[in-house]
Amino acid sequence: PEVPKDSMCAILQHLEAVFERAVRVAFPQHTAPVNTQIQLSKMADYQCNVAMALAKILRQNPRVVGQAVLDAAGTSPLIANMQLSGSGFINITLSTGFIREQVTRLVTHGVTPPPLNKRKVAVDFSSPNIAKEMHVGHLRSTIIGDSICRLLEFLGHDVLRINHLGDWGTQFGMLIAHLQDRFPNYLKTPPAISDLQGFYKESKKRFDEDEQFKVRAYKAVVQLQGHDPDHINGWTMICDISKREFNKVYERLDVKLSPYGESFYQSRMEAIVADLEQRGLLEQARIQEDETDRKDDRKFMYSNTVEEPQTVMPLIMVKSDGGFTYDTSDMACIRYRTQELDVDWLIYVTDAGQQQHFKSFRAAAARAGYFNSATTRMDHVMFGVVLGEDRKKFKTRSGDTVRLVELLEEGLVRAEAILKEKGRDEALSQQEFDHVKEAVAYGCIKYADLCHDRTRDYVFSFDRMLDFKGNTAAYLLYALTRICSIARTAGVSSGSLLTEARKEPMQLEHEKEWKLARTLLKLPDVILKLTEDLYLHPLCEFLYEVSTVFSEFYDNCYCVEKDKDGNITKIHTSRLLLCEATATVFKQCLAILGIKTVERM
Ligand code: ARG
Known part of the structure; x- marks a missing residue:
């Protein structure tokens, strides 16, 4: 292994490569992966403990194995001295000249990352939902996601910072219907709604209590998804109010994000549903959920075989009213990222509660051919809940979500x-x-x-x-x-x-x-x-x-x-x-x- 000339050296990684090669040279018959077990050491700088495990596998004396590895290790500009000790440990002392040169390099060149293969990465983080509150869970996603972006940017990857805003759900039907009632002139004079959360709650209440309102809300969704200009207008207004609020948080925290909300994928959702349908990948429910044997009109995508129905939950791709879901948007979105943006690393930062969703849609995306794990890396970066000092879910004293x-x-x-x-x-x-x-x-x-x-x-x-x-x-x-x-x-x-x-x-x-x-x-x-x-x-x-x-x-x-x-x-x-x-x-x-x-x- 070479020592990089124009950057800092990842010492441990280098030593691992040295000893992995030594094992291959000394024991060519051992073809299984090698764990070189190199650690920092009190005796020297590092210690390599590969001989112990290897001796067991090869049924040989560990000291003899250690000596053979040592003999095969060759020299490296990092290493001043290597010695066999005890029952087969190899003590490694780094070259003082190397340490002096590397630490001085920090002053002359700053921290220069070790060379590595560059990838195009989409980091999907923050991603709050319009009109609903942006809560501490989203704060975690924002902070963790931003730090991951900074890390990958520092390493020279091409990073897309994506805000997958929840800006396209059935909630917009009720929001727009409520907007029409509360501000009949909203098209002429855009209302100044300062408390969008309150507005959301009001409309939700009406939705739950008033049958007629509910019907109108459903109609409004259909019109919105059909791109009726007035409905698009109302939707834009609501989104803008929400986004202004989100941006205040991003500005304070110095976090950069490009919004690609769920709405962005509307036409792509139509396209993938047609694609999946045509390829016979969408099905009606395999198991009736209730005993009444009511027909379930939803369209699912299963990623597991009929024999093992429990392993991966199916995705709901089309609802019984023909609308799309969170699952549909993520399927359209992954295809967009891998096929249109040519991303070869996908990162999603959300709370751990969505683990099942990501497992399911990863499997479904692979089945549909929208994602290939051999060429593309995918990580669901999940995180736990934020608790208050009373160890209960983080809330204000009055029990509201913390703004x-x-x-x-x-x-x-x-x-x-x-x-x-x-x-x-x-x-x-x-x-x-x-x-x-x-x-x-x-x-x-x-x-x-x-x-x-x-x-x-x-x-x-x-x-x-x-x-x-x-x-x-x-x-x-x-x-x-x-x-x-x-x-x-x-x-x-x-x-x-x-x-x-x-x-x-x-x-x-x-x-x-x-x-x-x-x-x-x-x-x-x-x-x-x-x-x-x-x-x-x-x-x-x-x-x-x-x-x-x-x-x-x-x-x-x-x-x-x-x-x-x-x-x-x-x-x-x-x-x-x-x-x-x-x-x-x-x-x-x-x-x-x-x-x-x-x-x-
Ligand atoms: N809007 C979602 C939420 O608030 C998070 C979206 C995460 N990204 C994704 N592609 N599913 O929970």
Whole structure:
């Protein structure tokens, strides 16, 4: 395996390749996949434990197997030394020259991602429903999806950030009918509906209680889907009000999204239903759902055989009134993405409650030939529920859904109070303070979401997320400002550090300097791991580890020495370079998490 010349090296990945090849050379008869079992080690830098498992399979002595692998491993510019120890472990010590060169590279080139195959990725995230409230579940989808986009963009993939808005359901029938009644002049003077949620509730109530209204609502849907201009007009008005509200959230969180709502697929839904029907892939219900044996007019698409009816739920492609469903739109949408947009990686970010839907439609799409798992990757990135501090579903005191804009606003107020308590408002200009306040508030909300295993439920607590101690964005942002201030207070500019770094690889002497350098160089492997399963919390854990190891370094190694009067007597340039490299890693990780950094706070 080659060591990349123009980017950082993913060390673990490289070592895995070295040892996988060594196993193949040493034991050509062993054709099964190899797990090289390389880990960080206390004894050396890394340890390879492949010999143990392999010895069992081959029925040989592990030490003999270890020696054979070692002999076949050859040399690598990363490795200074390899040694067999104990019952067959291989201890790997990295080349100090390599470490120095790589960590210096962070200062001269920033974090440069390891080379990899580029893909065209559609990330479907946020995706709230028009007129219904955008709730904390959508906030999670927005934050996680945005971070995944930032990660993939950083790696050089071609990323489409898609907002699959729920803008085309039967709910529009009742909304438009209600609009016609409440604002008969809506075509001439567009109404200013400030509380769209209230409007939604009113119309829903009428829909549930008033038979005549219900009939009109159904008619309105048909007219809307038939593109009657007046109905399209009313629909556009309602969508615009909703979108304005969503955009406020996206702007605050600095999230970019292109809207391709469900409505976008109307003609494509007609086309795929015709396509599937013609190919005999649509059926009436296979099993009657109720004993009355009422005929079920819906059209389903099954993806499992009749013998195993339970494995995958069928999709409902056409309702009994001829209308389409969420399933239909996702089928049309996947075909659009794979066949028209030529996407070869599909990512959907939704709550875990939709797992069944994604399983079913993945199977159906594969059956229909709209999706080919051999050439296209598909991930359903799911997440758990947001809980309040009482561990119940997150709600306002009155039991309503929390409005996102209000939630973000509360974050700002709380961040401001905490920063003032710490006297930060006095040290900063008003403009700087406002900037810090936003970075802290939104950074903390995002980080609190991203630092947990996303599949678990998580408790939303402002007190915890805004704590300046522990694994929070508040702590990390503050740690970064301290790292950045070390060189600044010594009067050394970034420019002069850059010049130093370009001259020769930095010196590393103290044990803690080496430890910090090795920790920083784990980043490429951490990033590659993130793309395998699209979990983001390991990046947060890594960042927190960097901050801890940095503190150890800073407590043990003077960067700047002063006499008792506070005059600078010595500047350790290479240590300042190490601070600079640490800051670079910090900034890149925070950028991937969508968190804005500040110079001072
Ligand atoms: N609008 C849906 C919801 O609020 C999420 C849509 C997710 N995307 C998709 N292609 N199904 O639950």
